[in-house]
Amino acid sequence: MADIEDVVTQVGPALLRLVAPGATAVSDVVIADPDGANTAAGDLVLGVAAATPADAEALATAAGGRGAAALLLKSPLAAGPALATARAVGLAVVEVAAGTSWAQLVWLLRSVLDAPGDEPFGDLFGLADAAAAVVGAPVTIEDANSRVLAHSASQDGADQARVSTIVGRRVPRDVLAKFRSRGVFRDLSRGRVIFVPEQPDGTKPRLVVPIRMGGELLGSMWAVVPGPVSEERAEAFADTAPVVALHLLRRRASADADRGRSAELLRAALFGEVSGRLVAARLDLGPGPLRVVAVDAHDEGTRLALADRLGAGIGNRTALAEAHGVLYAVVPDEGGWPALRAALATPDGPVAAAGSAVDPGELARGRAEADEALSLVRAGLAVGPLAVYDDAWAVLVLHRAATAVVGAVGGVGPLSRLHGQDSWYRDTLYEWLRHPGDPRAAASALGIHPNTLRYRMGRVTALLGADLADPDTRVALLIQLVADRWH
Structure with missing residues (x-):
């Protein structure tokens, strides 16, 4: 028998949310009497008759006393006194989405509990055939993004737009544009049955029905009809x-x-907790090499939007995972990576970084490289919004060197004489050392005139008291300044 968490997971978060867990196995679904007398051990108790918090609390007491598995209530009853009572007696509480039909929910729950396999509602193509028989016309079932999920076996009388839709597994863009211009998709959000007349280009009439559950539009059914259909x-x-x-x-x-x-x-x-090679094979990521891409996404809404964006148009061989506010995408280097790079390398894109191309057995190394590159973008040390490990090697070398030596060399030598001075002293010396013999380039990096650079370097040299003509002195000072800036 299933437990309540399994049932809630299979039905999905659009309809059910587990408010209080329980340990009792689920055996049946019942619509409770007002006094809960018809409930029994293992039941999923639907609080259809509970109209007030007091009703829900009494039902929780009765169902818990009879060993029921869970009490299903709509908001706000699921968060009222019934919740505390249910917790006290070990009864799980599940919140039902406000717009859900109790009758549909009963059918769904019983289908989940009785299903021997993964398809408790039968084949979707079979449902398309049944719908086609009802309306007497060829039917497609599409998701909310106009992708074809199933179609009736017979497509007699279909037009070229329907043929292209089935062959391409989604509605062609030009066809979508025609229906959108007629307001069909706007009407889908509020209508029950929509009739679309024949189009000037010969596209045949359609009868369209929205597919909803709990107030959410899940998709639509489209029938190609010869003309107006009887009510x-x-x-x-x-x-x-x-x-x-x-x-x-x-x-x-x-x-x-x-x-x-x-x-x-x-x-x-x-x-690095399991074999990357085995996981890559299990997720059908291909033989490699692979790229690990890390995307900064601390906000949950941003993560969901990014997951949809990263998972679309890159191919089937894409795997996503989230950890510590970072969304990781793993894609084939020669397949998904170019498309993903183009999608992320936009001025308004999220902060992201990619590791080098790695063997499937080195996914942990690819993730570590992506994380390191991402940290440099976050700190403003690498140019974003997308940094690639292969291209950012100079930045990586400087940062690693700075991290390694900052404590060992920071207080040595004459550089400490610039402490307490205006920041331009160190900035001027840093850019002068980075652009040896090229004062114009150094001045440009600072955003000042070359004459201003020369004046400032005179002040710096006098205060520093070091022989800047000595190459070892210049290298030592540059190492210290790099360590200070890049750590």
Whole structure:
């Protein structure tokens, strides 16, 4: 038998949220009587009749006393007195999304509990066939991004736009633009059945039904029809949407669970806890070489948006994981990396860095390189928003050298005489040493006139009291200044 966490995970966060965990295995789903008398051990108790916090609290007491597994309540009842009562008796509490139909939820929960395999609602193509039989026209089932998830077996009477949609597994851009200009997608957000007349270019009429669950638009069904459809047939077509919605929600929850497991596995490989070679094979990342890309994304909303952006248009061989506010993407060096680099190397892009190309067995090294390069971008030492380990080697050498010697050389020699002076003393000496024999370049780096540079260097030389004509002196001073600046 499943436990309550498994059930909530399979149904998905769009409908259910576990507020208080429980240890009792789940066996059945019941719609509770007002007094909870019909509940039993292992039941998922749906608080349909609970209208007030007092009702919910009484139901929690009754269900907990009979050994039920969990109490399902809509907000705000799930956070009221019932929560404290449930915790006291070891009863799990699950919050149900406000717009969820109790009838659909019962069907969904029982399907999850009774399902022997991964597809409790049957084949999505079978549902497309059933919808086509209801409306009497060829049907496609599409997600919220107009990608084709399934289509009816018969496409008799379909036009060229439908053929292109099925072949390309998504609605072509020009076709999308036509429907968008007619307001079809705007109407999808609020209508039940939408009829789209024939287009001037010969695109046949469509009957469109939105697929919703809990107030969220999950996708849509499109039927290519010869003309206006009777109200009865249109309503029958719309009535198939809730079943398709349950299927899509289940598929999404399953995909989310798979992504979560893959992310955990990849995270372990990136930090050297498991074999990177085995993980790369398990996630079908290819034989390598691979690139590890680290993206600064401390905000959860930013991480989700970036995950969608990184996962789109780069190919199937892309794996994502998150750790410590950094989103890691692992892509093939010759496949996904060029596309990902182009997507990130934009002026308004997030702060990001990539390690060098590594063998699948060296994912931990690739992650460490990406992290080091990312730290330099964050500190403003490397030019962003995207730094690549291979290209930033000079910055890396200087930073590593500075980190290694800063404590050992910082207080040695005449450089300490500049302490307490205006910052331009050290800045002027630093740029003068970096551009030997080229005062114009040094002045340009400082944003001053070459004559101003010469004047300042005179002040610095007098205060420093060191022989700047000696090459070893110049190297020693530059090392100290680099250590001070780059540490």
